[in-house]
Amino acid sequence: MNQYWDEFWKSLVLIIFGMLLLRISGRKSISQMTIPTTITMISIGTIIVQPIAEESILLTGLAAIVFILVLISVEILQVRFNRFEKWIKGPAIIVIEGGQLDERNLKKLRLTVDALEMKLRLQGISKISDVKTATIEPNGQLGYELKDSAKPVTVSQLESLLSKYFNGTEDGSDVAISNLPNQETTLFNEIRKGDQHVTNKQLQ
Incomplete structure (x- = not known):
């Protein structure tokens, strides 16, 4: 029984260690990886699973289950807690x-x-x-x-301009202004302030 617990904790430590290594290595998707980066990532994966691969099939299966459960748990925590997501992924x-x-x-x-x-x-x-x-x-x-x-002209802005043109400046000016996009609140302002989606993180 102690052998199974040892395998459980070993798998848990290895996957956390692997995530930290990937976090430090930088933010590049697989399609953006260079040849040296790809070789390094494959080598890291091989090194991480090496302590498990030499064990029995049953213990290797247990390790795989632990890896999957940890992955699912991390994804759930990212959905529920903004700070945890920011720690795992990092901000834009x-x-x-x-x-x-x-x-x-x-x-x-x-x-x-x-x-x-x-x-x-x-x-x-x-x-x-x-x-x-x-x-x-x-x-x-x-x-x-x-x-x-x-920026390219949007449909609403074009309609406002046409309304202003055909109806005159007095009738169309208010419409044009009301249809302009809100400059105060944007997704990029969230990044500047450092609080990305600090409201309810749960999926609706």
């Missing part, structure tokens, strides 16, 4: 603010300017100066908000 990090690069955060992410420019090009953005705010999300993807001058 701003890399462009007001059309200017944040070199300090780029160094923190170990992300080159060329790599950031590639991400921008993939989103169809040709100028850094057109970007109001850009972030690197916990999954390694790029989030961005364009400046008002670079």
